[in-house]
Structures are given as structure tokens and as C-alpha cells.
Amino acid sequence: MKLDPSFIWEAFVELLPVIPTSLLITAVSVILGFIIGTAVAFIRIYRVPFLHPVASAYVTFIRGTPMLTHLLIIYFGLPMLIDGLSAQFGWGFRSASIPYINFAFLAFSLTAGGYMSEVVRSGLLTVNRGQIEAAYSVGMTTPQAIRRIVFPQAFAASIPNLTNAVIGMLHASTLAFTVSVVELFAKAQIVASTNWKFFEAYLAAAVIFWGLTVLIERVAVVLEKRMTMYNRGGVA
Template structure:
């Protein structure tokens, strides 16, 4: 069998419509993961009695196990749990009504949350303590100081790591095929299964992912430049 160059192009065109699915999964998991991560990071930094330890356990567990196991656990475990609860309390809710992509959203958000929490925590820790003290000394409350002084600086420090997390989730979204969501990877499989030209189809899929990744990197560079405007000059 020869490598069929024209089929790479055909496959490329057929895979293109699956890009939005991949991007939606990535976007949802990154945004939800950011919120989860922020809460977990704050709980750990402020050593909130029970929540702090729970957040630590959550981060350790998620970071110590593959993303695939999270997806499988949610996919098989959540319906059992929900149906049991629903039967107990008579909610009249059936787990079968959850769309397949919903499992991907939930599980990837949980995964992203743990990784994001580490990124956010290191970002917050990188801000000089003097900044917080200065904010207090001009009479800001803690939420004000966090929102106006700490978060913006922490965000600009974490941009490179956040971009790595986004790229990680983009690449991780390929796992969605295990719960029958048709993303770029699944589409490549479907396209190839008609004529068994798997190699060509996966070259097309790889090129698309490569392009998306480079795009994210470029965007990050622009955002980083903009975010660090306040920080130019001086000794750094």
C-alpha cells in the first residue's frame, strides 16, 4: 500500500467539522477547571480547616491517576450514583438523559481543576508578600486586595503555565472518543474506516492538532506581552 497524499487532504476536509467539538470540550473543561482550581488553591493557601485537606487530597488523587481513569470512573460511576440518589429521593431523574458529551465535560473539568489549582497556587505564591501588605496599609479588605492587587499579578505570572494546561486539555480531549463523542480523533477513525487509510487520516488529524497548538502558543505570547506591560523596565 502506497501513502495516498490526496487522501490526507480529503481526510483533512472531512475532519474539519469536528474541530468545534474538540474546542468546546477544551473550553468548557478549562473554564470550569479554572473555577475549581481557584477554589482549591485558595482553600489550600488559607489552610481552611476541612476544605484545605480535601483540596489537597483531590489534587493528589487526580494528578496521580491518568485522565482516562477519571473519564471512565465518571462515565460508569456517576449514573449509578445519580440513579441511586434519584430513586432514594424520588427526583424522577434518569441518568440516561445525560448526553455523552456531558460525561466528557464533567470528567475533564475535574481533571483540569486539579492541574489548574497547582498552576494558580504557584502563581499566587509568586506574588511578593509586600504587595499584600501595601494593599492592607492603604486600607483594602482581603477580598479587595486579592481581586485588585494579587490576582492580576498572579495571572500574568501564570500565563505560560495556564497555556500549557490549555494545551494539555486540548490534547486530553482526544480521550472523549472512549465515551463515543465524535471529536477530531474519533472523526479521523471514522473517516479512515471507510477505506482503511488510517495512516493518512491520522496525519491529517495530527496536522490539525499541531496547528491548533501553535495557534494557542501564539495567542499566549500576545496575551503575555499585553499582561506584562505593567512590569516592564526596572531591574527585571
Template sequence: MKIDVAFIWTAFVHLLSAIPTTLLITAVSVTVGFIIGLIGAVVRIYKVPVLGQIATAYVTFIRGTPMLTHLLLIYFGLPVIVDAVSAALGLGFKSSSIPMIGFAFISFSITAGAYMSEVIRSGLLAVNRGQLEAAYSIGMTTPQALRRIVLPQALAVSLPNLSNSVIGMLHGSTLAFTVSVVDINAKAQIVASTNWKFFEAYLAAAAIFWGLTLLIERLTALLEKRINLYNRGGVA
């Protein structure tokens, strides 16, 4: 097989238009997933009745099932629920109005939340319990102590793993093509279908993902360096 180097560049140029969609899916899923993960981690650590058990079950189920399965469950299950609720309340809203990328947002955010919950929980547990008790001794409430003392240190400890989660969601966003979202991977398939040069098209896609991954790693390194300037005692 002869590789068409010129077409790799042609495909690369065509794939650039799909980068915003991939980054949007990643950004939304990571942001919402972080919020879900933070809430899940806190209720599990503090053993909040009912919510703690629900969070544990959620994390166990999501981490124990494939990401593609979550997407398909949302894609086929959510419209049924939305249409049923809409009909019961007389809203007149149809699930067909939901954009395809919306299913990806919901599914990937749920997936990211479960994995980030474990990352954040490990970071919170790494912070010395004595710092929380010291915060109580000067009159801080638990939310104040978490926000001002515990969370900043926990996030600093968790940063490398959080970076891995971001990269994982970036790569996982390629599954969005299964619900007709044109991301980088789907665009590569479309470009290659014109002349069946799939190898060259996917090489171009791989180069873009590699570049984006290196960018995330670089930004993480800079953020770690900045955080360490203010981290004199660590979490010990």
C-alpha cells in the first residue's frame, strides 16, 4: 500500500473545522462532570444519608460500564422519558427538538462525573484532617473550611489525575459520531469516503488529537508550577 502524503495534509486541513465541536464536547463534559464529581465526593466522604449511597451506586455503575453504553442508553432512553413527562404535563415539547450534540453533552458529563468523583475524593482524603479541625477551632463552618482550606489543597494534589480525566474525555469524544455528531473522527471518515483513503485521514486525525493532548499536558504543567509557588507545606 502506498501512502498518499499529500492527502494527509489535505485531510488535516479539512479536519480543522471539526476541532471546535470536539473541544466543546470535552469542555462541557469536563466542567459539568467536575461539578457532579465534587458533589459526589463530598457526600461520600461525609456519609450524607441516602445521598452517599446514591453517589456510591452511581460511581460504581458508571465506572463498571463502557462509555459507549452510557451514550446509547441516553440516546435511546432519554427521548422516551422526555416525551412521557411532556405528555403527562401537557407541555407539548418533543424529544426530537433536542440537538444530537445534547445527548453527547449529557452522556459524557455523567461519565466524567463518576471518574472525577474518585479523583476529587482521593484529593480530599489526602488533606490532613487536622487542618479541618484547626478551621473549626477558629469558628469556620464546614462549607467555609472546605472552600478556603481543603478544596484548594485537594485540587492541587488531584491536578495530574484531573488532567488525565480531561485527556480521557477528549479522546472519548470520538464516540459522539455514533449519534451523528460531526467531531474530528467523524469528519475524518467523511473526508476519507470521497476516495477511500481512510488510513491517511485517520493519521491526520491522530496528529490533531496528539497536538491537543500535548497542549493539555503543557497547560497542566504550567498550572502545577504556578500552584507550587503557593504550596509551601503541601497537604501533609
């Protein structure tokens, strides 16, 4: 087998149009996962009655099972639930009308939420308890203290780990091909299948993933510097 450099470039060009799909899957899962993870982290830190054991079980399940399992459970289980409820209550809605990518959004968001909850929780625990007490002494309420003092510092401390989570979700977006979503990896397979030059197609995909990863790292460095400056009272 000989390497075909010209086909690497050809595959690279054909992969470019599906980059937005991979980025969309990553962005949606990271944003929703961060919201879920933040809520779960606060529930666990403040040991909210009834919700604390549920949140702990959720994190344990997500971290203890493969991401592909979450995707397949959602992909096969959710339609059964929707169609069952629809038949029971006489709804006209059917799961067949749901775009495949929505299953990926939901599954990856739940997965990201489980991992990000630990990232956010570790960041929140780095903030000295005395700062919250100082906020109370000047008349702040708990929500105000969390929003204005605790969360900015916790977010800055969590940026390196959050960056790793974002990169991990970008790479994990390749699993979406198992539910018929054409992202970078699936497109690479389609391109390669035309003449069986899989190595060249996968190499082109690897270059694109590497470039996106470097871009995310650069953005994270800039964001970390600005957050650190803001927390120290500088001009952001």
C-alpha cells in the first residue's frame, strides 16, 4: 500500500463542510452539560434533601459507563418511551419525526453534565469559605455571594479542566455516526469508501481535529488570563 498525498488533500477538502456539524454537537453538549453539571455540583455541595442522592447516583452512573452506552440507550430507549406514551394518550407525535442529531445532543449533554459536575464542584471547593462569610457581613444574600464572588473564582480555577472536557466532547462527537449523524468521522468513512483509501481519509480527519483542538486551547489560554485579571481587580 502506498500513501496518496493528493487524496489526503482531496479528503481534507471534502471534510470541511461537515466541520460545523461536529462543532455544533460539541457546543450544544458542552453548554447544556455545563448547566447540568453546575446544578448537580451545587446540589451535591449543599446536600439538597432528596436531590443529593439522585445527583450522586447520576454522576456515578455517567462516569461508570461508556459514552457510547448513553448514546445507544437514548437512541433506542427514548423512541420506545415517546411512542408508548403517544399510543397511550392518543398523541399524534411519533419518535420517527425526531432528527437523529437530537438524540446525540441529549446523550452527549447528559454525559458532559456528569463529568463537568465534578469539574465545577472541584472549582467551587477551591474558594475559601471565609469569602462567603465576608459577603454576608456586607449584606449580600447567598445567591449574590455565589454569583459575584464564588462562581467567578471557581470558574477561573476550573478553566483547564473545562478545556479538557470540551476537547474530550469534540473527540467524542465522532460517536454520533453510530446513530446515522454525518460528522467528521462518518464523512471520512464515506469519502474513503469511494476508493478504499481509508488511511488517507482518516489522516485528513486527524489533521482537522488537531487544528480544532489547538484553537480551543488558544481560546482557553486567553479566557484564563482575562478571568485571572478580572478576579484580581484588573481591567478585563
